Amino acid sequence: MPETSEKSPRTRDANRARQVILESAEAVFAEHGFAGARMDAIARASGYNISLLFQYFTDKLGLYAAVLQRAGQETSELQARVLGPLLADEAAAANPQAFRAGLETAVGATFDYLAEHPRLVRIMTWEMAAGWGTLAQILAQYPSDGYQPLEALFSRAWQAGLLRSRAAGTIQLTLVFQVCQSYLAFAPLYQLISPAGAAPGAAGPVETGPVPAREHVIAFVVGGILFDEPHRR
Numbered sequence: 355m356p357e358t359s360e361k362s363p364r365t366r367d368a369n370r371a372r373q374v375i376l377e378s379a380e381a382v383f384a385e386h387g388f389a390g391a392r393m394d395a396i397a398r399a400s401g402y403n404i405s406l407l408f409q410y411f412t413d414k415l416g417l418y419a420a421v422l423q424r425a426g427q428e429t430s431e432l433q434a435r436v437l438g439p440l441l442a443d444e445a446a447a448a449n450p451q452a453f454r455a456g457l458e459t460a461v462g463a464t465f466d467y468l469a470e471h472p473r474l475v476r477i478m479t480w481e482m483a484a485g486w487g488t489l490a491q492i493l494a495q496y497p498s499d500g501y502q503p504l505e506a507l508f509s510r511a512w513q514a515g516l517l518r519s520r521a522a523g524t525i526q527l528t529l530v531f532q533v534c535q536s537y538l539a540f541a542p543l544y545q546l547i548s549p550a551g552a553a554p555g556a557a558g559p560v561e562t563g564p565v566p567a568r569e570h571v572i573a574f575v576v577g578g579i580l581f582d583e584p585h586r587r
Contacts, residue, residue, distance in 0.1 A: 372410055375400045380421050384473035387480030388418050388488045419492045425474050432467055433527070436460045441503050447510035450584055454576060460527070461572045465534045469568075475538050515584040526579060533575050537567065 378400035382391045393414055397404035411417035440446045440456040447453055468475050481489050501524050508523030519526065 371402060371406065375402060375407060375410065375417070376421055376424060379417050380473050380477070383418060383421060383480070384476040387477075387484065388414070389484065391418075393417075415488070415491065418488065419495070422477070422489070422492060423496070425471070429464075429467065429531075432463055433460070436463045437504070437507075441507055444510065447507050447516070448514040450516055450580075453511055453516055454580055457576050457579065458572050461530050461534070461575045462568060464530055465537075465568050465571050468531075468534050468538055472538070475535050478535055479539050513587065515587055516580055518579060518581060518585075530575055534571060537571050541567070 375396070379391075379396045382396045382399060386392075386395075391414065393407055394404055396417070397407055400407075407417060411420055436459045437456060440453065443452075446456065504523040504527070508517065508526065511517050512520050517526075
């Protein structure tokens with residue numbers, strides 16, 4: 355039989371089943387957190403037998419890891435896309451305008467991604483409330499050593515006097531994620547205490563206030579990371 359590059363119906367069905375299960379699991383983990391989520395509830399939501407969940411993902415931790423790895427892959431691709439120009443040009447870290455523009459793009463893209471993925475925001479909020487213990491187990495199994503280019507970029511920016519803090523680049527970008535996550539998670543409270551303020555809607559940010567939510571977060575984060583003018587070291 356001649357070889358073909360097309361996937362077999364069985365493979366396509368298996369891939370579809372995995373994606374449906376991941377979507378259902380993400381919804382249940384977002385609603386109940388890792389500790390409160392039940393595999394039988396995920397199976398019912400997906401429409402597949404619970405034995406198939408264990409076949410594909412081994413256990414609840416494996417399924418949770420797969421949900422977060424999918425989001426991690428998406429955010430890694432996003433980071434590579436928005437920070438790629440800065441990482442590719444060593445001189446950009448010493449160029450205040452270029453570095454600020456790149457960082458503003460990164461913050462805006464992070465805000466947009468999280469606004470479009472509210473279930474991930476809820477999952478991360480559950481993780482934070484639980485002390486990050488489950489995520490720590492997952493990260494211990496999948497260590498990453500791909501941070502060197504990012505650290506080198508932030509080190510050059512520090513030497514150029516652009517950064518307020520010498521904290522590791524990975525920490526500073528995690529703070530970007532954290533601030534965007536916190537803003538979106540607290541948005542219902544913001545609406546209660548300041549109804550005229552900006553708040554995200556179900557499909558993304560709704561710009562109802564004098565300063566749109568997205569632009570406010572970008573200015574807040576970038577202003578906290580960068581000096582207005584290069585600072586002499």
